[in-house]
Amino acid sequence: MPEKEISVCEEKVYEQLYREHAEKICYYLYYKYGDMEKAQDIVQDSFAKLWVNCSNIIFGAAKSFLYKIAKNASINAVLHQKTVLKYQSIEQKTYTNESPEFQMEENEFMEKLNNAISELREGQREVFLLNRIEKKTYREIAEMLDISVKAVEKRMHLALVSLRTKLKTSNL
Incomplete structure (x- = not known):
């Protein structure tokens, strides 16, 4: 069956994508940003977005879609964390x-x-x-x-x- 005809919306295809890519994406995010729990959450969110948009994503583009969603979510999480840390450091008084x-x-x-x-x-x-x-x-x-x-x-x-x-x- 040509790639264009394979539907990401089919449960077996979706599960295959999850088995092949979830762990790799998770480790990619962990190595890049250093937070395994956050990486796992982002992988779950990425696959949820893939499922929601499955009718718009062709099988051949699913991997790229997942990596792009995961990377963007990670960047947003890092920026958010930097902002939180910046304001926490302002609030805390340190003595030395x-x-x-x-x-x-x-x-x-x-x-x-x-x-x-x-x-x-x-x-x-x-x-x-x-x-x-x-x-x-x-x-x-x-x-x-x-x-x-x-x-x-x-x-x-x-x-x-x-x-x-x-x-x-x-x-x-």
């Missing part, structure tokens, strides 16, 4: 023994570092955060992203060079 000058310099550096990380190319940022924040080895990262260890090494090298350059020029 550090001098106000030190605190100001530390805050400025952290802001520059976060900006530099956010400006990295997606692949570089992903590898950098998985290695430095999630403490994943290059081999683990390569398996997660389905790339070679050499590709991970290259992305990490480029990320570090870029961060060094941006932080050095911003400190002048």
Whole structure:
């Protein structure tokens, strides 16, 4: 049967799509954004949207549709979380023994570092955060992203060079 004739609205086809793609999309979101519970929720929502729109989606485009919906939902969730954290940090008062000058310099550096990380190319940022924040080895990262260890090494090298350059020029 040609792809155009396969209906995503058929329960067996829908279940097949779920079996083939749900876990992969979930891990994709987890590796990209680092929150497994949120990734699972977004996968469920993505498949629910696929079901609601099944008559408008051809079988060959279902995978792309699912990834696009999942990625957009994740981006929205991350932006929402950043906004929540921003306002929480404003509300909380912290006390420290550090001098106000030190605190100001530390805050400025952290802001520059976060900006530099956010400006990295997606692949570089992903590898950098998985290695430095999630403490994943290059081999683990390569398996997660389905790339070679050499590709991970290259992305990490480029990320570090870029961060060094941006932080050095911003400190002048």
